[in-house]
Amino acid sequence: MASVPAVLNSEWTKIRTVSSTTWTLICAFAVTVAMGAGVSALVNGTFDDLSETEQLTFDPTLVSFSGTVLGQLAMIVFGVLVVGTEYSSGMIRTSLAAVPQRGTLLFSKIAVAGVLALLVGLLTSFVSFFLGQALLGDRGTDLGAENVLRAVVGAGLYMGLIAIFSMGVTAMLRSSMLSMGILIPFFLLISNILAAVPYAKDVIRYFPDQAGSKIMQVVPEAMGSDPSPYGPWAGLGIMVAWVVAAVLGGYLVLKNRDA
Amino acid sequence: MIEAVGLTKRYGAKTAVDDLSFQVRPGAVTGFLGPNGSGKSTTMRMILGLDRPTAGRVTIGGHPYRSLPNAPRQVGALLDAKAVHGGRTARTHLLSLAQLAGIPARRVDEVLGVVGLQDVAKRRSSGFSLGMGQRLGIAAALLGDPQVLLFDEPVNGLDPEGIHWVRNLMKTLASEGRTVFVSSHLMSEMALTADHLIVIGRGRLLSDMSVTDFISANSADFARVRVPESAPEEREKLTSSLIEAGGSVMSEPDGALRVTGLPLPRISDLAHGADVRLWELSPHRASLEEAYMRMTQGVVDYRSTDDAKAGLLEPPQAAYGGAQGGYGGTQGGYGAEPGHYPQHQPADVPQQSWYAPPPPGQNPYAATHSATAPAPGPATAPPPAAPEPSPADRAGEQTSEDPR
Numbered sequence: 001m002a003s004v005p006a007v008l009n010s011e012w013t014k015i016r017t018v019s020s021t022t023w024t025l026i027c028a029f030a031v032t033v034a035m036g037a038g039v040s041a042l043v044n045g046t047f048d049d050l051s052e053t054e055q056l057t058f059d060p061t062l063v064s065f066s067g068t069v070l071g072q073l074a075m076i077v078f079g080v081l082v083v084g085t086e087y088s089s090g091m092i093r094t095s096l097a098a099v100p101q102r103g104t105l106l107f108s109k110i111a112v113a114g115v116l117a118l119l120v121g122l123l124t125s126f127v128s129f130f131l132g133q134a135l136l137g138d139r140g141t142d143l144g145a146e147n148v149l150r151a152v153v154g155a156g157l158y159m160g161l162i163a164i165f166s167m168g169v170t171a172m173l174r175s176s177m178l179s180m181g182i183l184i185p186f187f188l189l190i191s192n193i194l195a196a197v198p199y200a201k202d203v204i205r206y207f208p209d210q211a212g213s214k215i216m217q218v219v220p221e222a223m224g225s226d227p228s229p230y231g232p233w234a235g236l237g238i239m240v241a242w243v244v245a246a247v248l249g250g251y252l253v254l255k256n257r258d259a
Numbered sequence: 260m261i262e263a264v265g266l267t268k269r270y271g272a273k274t275a276v277d278d279l280s281f282q283v284r285p286g287a288v289t290g291f292l293g294p295n296g297s298g299k300s301t302t303m304r305m306i307l308g309l310d311r312p313t314a315g316r317v318t319i320g321g322h323p324y325r326s327l328p329n330a331p332r333q334v335g336a337l338l339d340a341k342a343v344h345g346g347r348t349a350r351t352h353l354l355s356l357a358q359l360a361g362i363p364a365r366r367v368d369e370v371l372g373v374v375g376l377q378d379v380a381k382r383r384s385s386g387f388s389l390g391m392g393q394r395l396g397i398a399a400a401l402l403g404d405p406q407v408l409l410f411d412e413p414v415n416g417l418d419p420e421g422i423h424w425v426r427n428l429m430k431t432l433a434s435e436g437r438t439v440f441v442s443s444h445l446m447s448e449m450a451l452t453a454d455h456l457i458v459i460g461r462g463r464l465l466s467d468m469s470v471t472d473f474i475s476a477n478s479a480d481f482a483r484v485r486v487p488e489s490a491p492e493e494r495e496k497l498t499s500s501l502i503e504a505g506g507s508v509m510s511e512p513d514g515a516l517r518v519t520g521l522p523l524p525r526i527s528d529l530a531h532g533a534d535v536r537l538w539e540l541s542p543h544r545a546s547l548e549e550a551y552m553r554m555t556q557g558v559v560d561y562r563s564t565d566d567a568k569a570g571l572l573e574p575p576q577a578a579y580g581g582a583q584g585g586y587g588g589t590q591g592g593y594g595a596e597p598g599h600y601p602q603h604q605p606a607d608v609p610q611q612s613w614y615a616p617p618p619p620g621q622n623p624y625a626a627t628h629s630a631t632a633p634a635p636g637p638a639t640a641p642p643p644a645a646p647e648p649s650p651a652d653r654a655g656e657q658t659s660e661d662p663r
Contacts, residue, residue: 085344097338
């Protein structure tokens with residue numbers, strides 16, 4: 001019986017010895033921070049052009065996280081590659097021959113990659129926040145303000161959870177290409193476009209990214225966004241439910257299908 | 260010890276492995292033979308618990324693979340040489356596998372040395388050739404110093420030195436009392452490596468016996484007899500007296516006779532008695548490859564068709580009459596002279612696809628699986644292989660036609 005620490009150790013070796021890990025995580029960090037900084041600087045310069053609603057619900061914390069829209073894509077790529085390359089290379093058969101306990105293998109892999117993604121996500125969110133607030137100048141806020149720490153930690157959790165969600169989906173689809181082809185358009189376009197469509201948005205707001213990103217808002221209905229029937233933590237809870245469902249689905253597929 | 264009992268795997272309507280039962284014993288190299296698509300890899304995957312059998316079971320040392328305690332220390336497997344993340348180096352790939360079984364990193368460097376990859380240990384495996392990939396796969400199998408080893412087509416892509424090394428490695432592992440199970444589609448390779456053979460075709464067991472038994476059961480000895488080419492009547496005379504004496508005679512395309520069932524001195528005596536001169540009387544042994552091909556010819560899934568190149572070639576200008584050159588090519592001087600083909604021959608057998616007939620009663624499988632299998636018996640028996648010239652022969656005819 002392969003012991004869990006041994007499998008965790010092995011998965012850590014696997015993750016740190018491929019360059020895609022480094023590149024996707026650096027990309028997630030850099031894109032999120034850079035875009036957040038850019039938008040913060042832009043908003044600071046054009047504050048007077050914002051609509052009255054937006055000025056009234058101005059949320060400096062949320063503005064500094066504008067980069068997550070793009071940065072999460074790199075997190076998705078990270079999550080997809082961590083699981084998907086096992087299938088595309090055929091390594092999964094070698095791995096499963098060494099660890100016949102399939103649940104142990106998958107959960108160890110997701111635990112190692114997930115913790116790494118969460119750590120990078122938290123680092124990204126804190127750096128984004130401080131840089132964004134610095135660029136917003138007088139309109140910025142600080143960690144001590146009400147609910148701000150929750151939003152910053154939440155943004156980090158959001159990034160990590162997106163990666164774990166991608167791992168679960170990839171374990172279900174067993175293909176990097178297929179998973180990227182579905183996840184990236186979904187999170188980049190479909191979810192954001194449909195969220196603006198009347199009626200559709202009542203459903204879309206329960207999707208993982210829409211629900212999870214609520215936690216980044218400090219001001220309710222920040223920046224003129226629609227009111228939602230759930231609070232920030234409940235929103236994150238909805239996202240966690242999606243993640244758990246994806247991982248469980250991946251586990252069932254791995255457990256029951258021939259490798 | 261690997262034991263399969265009634266092992267069956269179906270993918271929808273297709274049955275990949277059909278009621279397979281066998282044992283692989285320790286202390287010997289067991290060859291696992293079959294044509295492409297015969298279910299070898301599926302069986303290997305089921306042994307390793309990767310695929311779930313539709314019916315039956317397979318155990319290693321009495322346990323199903325998935326419930327083996329610390330599987331990597333007990334079973335090593337090479338399934339697919341290229342089943343490695345291309346971005347990882349040889350060393351880190353093996354290290355990640357070693358950590359699973361609690362094997363120290365020192366062992367990784369040891370096996371890298373054993374398979375001869377120590378110089379490329381720090382290179383990414385995406386740049387590896389197929390042969391290097393095989394070596395890396397073998398290193399992974401050896402990592403845990405297991406008692407049971409499975410190798411799926413281990414010599415694919417290896418150079419002659421590598422093939423030689425793999426052969427010796429298998430034998431050494433078996434001589435240390437380990438169970439070694441090696442799949443291949445090359446009989447010639449298995450004849451040199453294996454002690455025991457399990458042959459399957461279309462997922463069914465065709466043969467399960469030691470190599471020595473396989474040879475004596477399947478390789479038919481025959482004598483090649485050649486009479487002067489200018490005397491077809493002597494050939495007829497000799498043929499009839501050989502058949503009378505209880506031998507069976509088949510004609511080879513170049514005019515020689517294949518005689519089975521009679522010892523060489525007896526053939527010589529009979530020729531002497533019939534007053535026939537002999538140009539050749541030589542003993543031959545049908546190769547294991549031939550025996551294997553004959554055994555599996557009815558169960559080959561993927562068979563090539565003749566490449567007529569109809570859309571590419573101009574139709575030949577001259578008719579085929581008088582073109583014999585193609586057949587003689589492999590036979591040296593004898594068949595090269597024109598003029599003796601094919602009117603006098605009792606049963607013409609194309610050279611390329613000619614398999615020696617099995618000894619009577621020894622090969623029930625060929626008869627049940629193949630309509631073209633030879634019926635043992637007298638010379639009136641139909642030729643065992645394809646009654647038409649094989650593609651190779653026809654190709655030979657065509658090329659000999661071209662210069663005209």
